[in-house]
Amino acid sequence: MPKIPPVKGTRDFYPAEMAIRNWIAQGWREVSQRNGFVEYDGPIFEYLQLYTQKSGDEIVSQLFSIPDRAARDGRDLAIRPEITPTLARMVNQQINALPRPIKWFSIPRLCRAERPQRGRLREFFQWNIDIIGSDSVLADAESIFTAIDYLRSLGLKASDVVARISSRSMLAELLMALGFAREDLDKIYVLLDKRPKMTESEFSKYAAEQISDADLLDKMMRLEAVQSLDELEPMLQSDAARKGYADLCELFKTLKALGVGDYCEFDIKIVRGLAYYTGPVFEIFDRGKSLRALCGGGRYDNLLSSMGGPQVPATGFGMGDVVLELLLAEKGLLRSEASHLDFFVINADTELDDKMLMAVSRLRSQGYATAFSYKKTGVGKQFKQAAAQNARHTIVMGRETIESNQITLKNMADGSQKELSLDKFLENPEEIPNS
Amino acid sequence: MPKIPPVKGTRDFYPAEMAIRNWIAQGWREVSQRNGFVEYDGPIFEYLQLYTQKSGDEIVSQLFSIPDRAARDGRDLAIRPEITPTLARMVNQQINALPRPIKWFSIPRLCRAERPQRGRLREFFQWNIDIIGSDSVLADAESIFTAIDYLRSLGLKASDVVARISSRSMLAELLMALGFAREDLDKIYVLLDKRPKMTESEFSKYAAEQISDADLLDKMMRLEAVQSLDELEPMLQSDAARKGYADLCELFKTLKALGVGDYCEFDIKIVRGLAYYTGPVFEIFDRGKSLRALCGGGRYDNLLSSMGGPQVPATGFGMGDVVLELLLAEKGLLRSEASHLDFFVINADTELDDKMLMAVSRLRSQGYATAFSYKKTGVGKQFKQAAAQNARHTIVMGRETIESNQITLKNMADGSQKELSLDKFLENPEEIPNS
Numbered sequence: 001m002p003k004i005p006p007v008k009g010t011r012d013f014y015p016a017e018m019a020i021r022n023w024i025a026q027g028w029r030e031v032s033q034r035n036g037f038v039e040y041d042g043p044i045f046e047y048l049q050l051y052t053q054k055s056g057d058e059i060v061s062q063l064f065s066i067p068d069r070a071a072r073d074g075r076d077l078a079i080r081p082e083i084t085p086t087l088a089r090m091v092n093q094q095i096n097a098l099p100r101p102i103k104w105f106s107i108p109r110l111c112r113a114e115r116p117q118r119g120r121l122r123e124f125f126q127w128n129i130d131i132i133g134s135d136s137v138l139a140d141a142e143s144i145f146t147a148i149d150y151l152r153s154l155g156l157k158a159s160d161v162v163a164r165i166s167s168r169s170m171l172a173e174l175l176m177a178l179g180f181a182r183e184d185l186d187k188i189y190v191l192l193d194k195r196p197k198m199t200e201s202e203f204s205k206y207a208a209e210q211i212s213d214a215d216l217l218d219k220m221m222r223l224e225a226v227q228s229l230d231e232l233e234p235m236l237q238s239d240a241a242r243k244g245y246a247d248l249c250e251l252f253k254t255l256k257a258l259g260v261g262d263y264c265e266f267d268i269k270i271v272r273g274l275a276y277y278t279g280p281v282f283e284i285f286d287r288g289k290s291l292r293a294l295c296g297g298g299r300y301d302n303l304l305s306s307m308g309g310p311q312v313p314a315t316g317f318g319m320g321d322v323v324l325e326l327l328l329a330e331k332g333l334l335r336s337e338a339s340h341l342d343f344f345v346i347n348a349d350t351e352l353d354d355k356m357l358m359a360v361s362r363l364r365s366q367g368y369a370t371a372f373s374y375k376k377t378g379v380g381k382q383f384k385q386a387a388a389q390n391a392r393h394t395i396v397m398g399r400e401t402i403e404s405n406q407i408t409l410k411n412m413a414d415g416s417q418k419e420l421s422l423d424k425f426l427e428n429p430e431e432i433p434n435s
Numbered sequence: 436m437p438k439i440p441p442v443k444g445t446r447d448f449y450p451a452e453m454a455i456r457n458w459i460a461q462g463w464r465e466v467s468q469r470n471g472f473v474e475y476d477g478p479i480f481e482y483l484q485l486y487t488q489k490s491g492d493e494i495v496s497q498l499f500s501i502p503d504r505a506a507r508d509g510r511d512l513a514i515r516p517e518i519t520p521t522l523a524r525m526v527n528q529q530i531n532a533l534p535r536p537i538k539w540f541s542i543p544r545l546c547r548a549e550r551p552q553r554g555r556l557r558e559f560f561q562w563n564i565d566i567i568g569s570d571s572v573l574a575d576a577e578s579i580f581t582a583i584d585y586l587r588s589l590g591l592k593a594s595d596v597v598a599r600i601s602s603r604s605m606l607a608e609l610l611m612a613l614g615f616a617r618e619d620l621d622k623i624y625v626l627l628d629k630r631p632k633m634t635e636s637e638f639s640k641y642a643a644e645q646i647s648d649a650d651l652l653d654k655m656m657r658l659e660a661v662q663s664l665d666e667l668e669p670m671l672q673s674d675a676a677r678k679g680y681a682d683l684c685e686l687f688k689t690l691k692a693l694g695v696g697d698y699c700e701f702d703i704k705i706v707r708g709l710a711y712y713t714g715p716v717f718e719i720f721d722r723g724k725s726l727r728a729l730c731g732g733g734r735y736d737n738l739l740s741s742m743g744g745p746q747v748p749a750t751g752f753g754m755g756d757v758v759l760e761l762l763l764a765e766k767g768l769l770r771s772e773a774s775h776l777d778f779f780v781i782n783a784d785t786e787l788d789d790k791m792l793m794a795v796s797r798l799r800s801q802g803y804a805t806a807f808s809y810k811k812t813g814v815g816k817q818f819k820q821a822a823a824q825n826a827r828h829t830i831v832m833g834r835e836t837i838e839s840n841q842i843t844l845k846n847m848a849d850g851s852q853k854e855l856s857l858d859k860f861l862e863n864p865e866e867i868p869n870s
Contacts, residue, residue, distance in 0.1 A: 015475055038453075044558060123479060310537075369471060
């Protein structure tokens with residue numbers, strides 16, 4: 001029978017890769033918890049409609065859908081491409097029972113049917129944190145802070161990564177003040193979103209194709225070239241624009257007070273595509289700009305109500321594991337969860353089988369990672385096996401163990417050994433010498 | 436817009452349910468590690484063919500399949516209903532690079548399109564451990580021991596759960612010695628597998644329908660009624676039967692030496708359906724028999740070679756989370772991962788915003804789970820919020836914090852409080868009194 005390969009764009013997590021994945025997830029979990037978030041999760045699949053009704057167009061085009069045979073109720077399913085629709089569904093279901101603000105995090109496995117390429121796979125893990133029930137800028141700041149807090153904890157400095165921050169609502173007001181119609185805004189968002197991937201001349205050409213009015217085009221190009229919040233101030237012509245601007249200034253002030261101001265910059269081109277964002281939005285990039293965004297998020301005050309729930313404000317972000325791992329590898333900051341064996345029990349006498357198994361069992365029940373050889377081979381081969389499994393200590397049980405209850409304990413790091421009473425050792429393995 | 440419900444047979448893990456799921460997974464992980472297993476994982480979907488070629492018929496009929504549009508290479512995909520085919524694929528891919536025995540564990544999310552019922556859902560988590568590259572009975576014993584080691588660590592006693600153990604290879608030899616043809620064996624396996632779910636008279640009727648030869652039927656019924664290994668001894672008529680019997684006796688002896696003999700019983704009716712098992716097989720049940728099997732596994736020496744790899748022996752098991760959780764709830768043994776907040780910082784003075792944020796940030800960067808209120812409300816309301824979030828301590832920052840750098844630290848458990856210097860506290864929060 002021919003071997004069947006894995007599906008392209010998926011990953012096999014052999015123990016070495018799994019140890020890295022667990023280390024990343026554990027870091028996400030710890031930083032979430034210290035920032036006051038609690039963990040949730042939903043199913044890996046939902047009704048297809050949950051995604052087609054509200055996710056961005058790009059995401060909908062990448063759904064892995066499952067025909068309804070299995071659901072047996074006439075509705076297609078889809079593997080989750082993001083967890084926010086599930087979050088909105090879950091929160092809407094219990095909105096009156098949940099004390100606010102709801103501060104939740106999750107580390108979902110997500111699947112998108114896209115062409116695999118550097119930094120993009122068809123299956124990945126994404127850290128999500130969300131704060132639901134607060135319209136305060138403090139919540140937006142806490143969301144961005146939590147993302148930076150994690151990256152900073154890995155050793156990434158403000159010279160390595162940057163959070164580019166803007167406001168969708170402020171941008172909308174600015175564009176309308178320039179003369180754009182509300183129905184043209186989506187087109188401009190797409191334009192700005194694509195800006196960083198284009199050269200200046202490519203962008204000029206593309207923008208001219210999208211905006212036929214020369215005056216409007218010129219105004220948009222000047223807005224796109226804005227580098228700082230100060231430059232924007234004279235352009236504020238409505239209360240809504242001034243409110244969005246003031247919130248953004250407050251956001252930067254709060255991030256500075258939280259000690260991460262140097263990781264944050266204003267960038268008017270950050271719009272987060274066509275998804276459900278309504279207020280402050282941000283993306284985190286490597287300063288070297290060799291990679292896609294590490295993280296993206298923002299405020300989405302209308303999502304819950306658009307999915308049949310009440311009007312409840314919300315803000316949050318998602319950070320995938322694929323780009324993150326590329327960056328950490330590049331910077332030499334990739335680590336993995338340590339795994340080790342405390343004891344390898346070597347059987348030097350076939351009469352000892354039962355005694356050896358008893359010792360193994362006693363050590364394990366006290367929490368020590370313990371192994372032994374299934375094969376009755378020589379002591380030398382068993383030592384090799386212990387070394388191959390990175391055992392910290394070996395215990396040799398031989399003739400003396402039968403005669404006088406003695407074992408030989410060896411520290412595999414420094415080679416030192418000691419004769420011990422088996423019974424006393426099993427009663428208190430923590431007090432072993434050289435450990 | 437109408438609310439879209441979750442798909443039947445899936446679970447929403449709100450924080451309380453997630454804490455239980457994490458506690459179960461953490462227990463699986465710890466017991467795996469102390470028994471010398473290392474973690475791996477594969478993708479959530481594979482080519483459909485990986486499952487249709489080797490899994491049991493029941494599993495194939497329950498596949499969630501995904502049409503090939505997304506894969507774009509003419510082959511359908513399926514969400515994994517079990518992880519063993521992925522394991523076999525991964526091991527076959529690197530068989531020459533992996534030192535044996537390969538002792539791996541995984542905690543995959545699995546999906547099966549079946550009718551949801553008590554103990555069976557369409558999405559669940561399953562602890563898998565496998566030992567590949569050893570044909571020793573010690574490996575089978577280690578597999579069964581690991582399952583029991585976990586259950587025992589939860590507080591389940593030999594009076595609560597039992598591992599029922601038999602041997603597929605020995606049973607085959609016994610049946611053929613009675614006169615059954617090799618091609619009839621699958622029929623008998625199904626018969627025996629269904630036995631525990633039927634009354635005696637239902638079973639007699641069903642068996643008579645399946646076995647037309649009265650003499651063979653009578654022999655099968657006498658075999659099925661066998662209660663102990665001793666009763667079987669006179670029935671061993673081939674070397675292969677005697678080998679299977681001797682291995683089974685050795686298996687029980689080893690489990691006894693490992694200290695879990697009282698959890699183990701021989702049961703000739705254990706065959707594990709029509710899946711890929713070739714030697715010792717087992718299932719673990721609650722003694723009360725109110726639930727489905729908690730765990731099932733056995734030896735599968737031909738799977739790797741049947742999937743295009745070399746002939747390598749293997750043994751292992753799977754334990755799902757659904758039945759386990761039902762049993763633990765029934766016995767009052769269900770726990771959850773503790774989550775708490777170390778500090779809730781209360782802002783009693785609006786002039787303090789920046790100072791409060793700095794304190795929050797400093798505490799978090801030292802690893803303390805810390806929260807504050809987004810709303811500028813009264814101190815009393817903030818205390819209530821701290822209590823609702825199970826904060827261990829509150830820190831009140833007020834007028835004194837501005838005047839003389841003083842904060843009030845309150846232990847929320849006993850209500851005691853203390854005035855402290857903010858700077859000193861932030862330098863060493865671990866030395867806080869009453870913590």
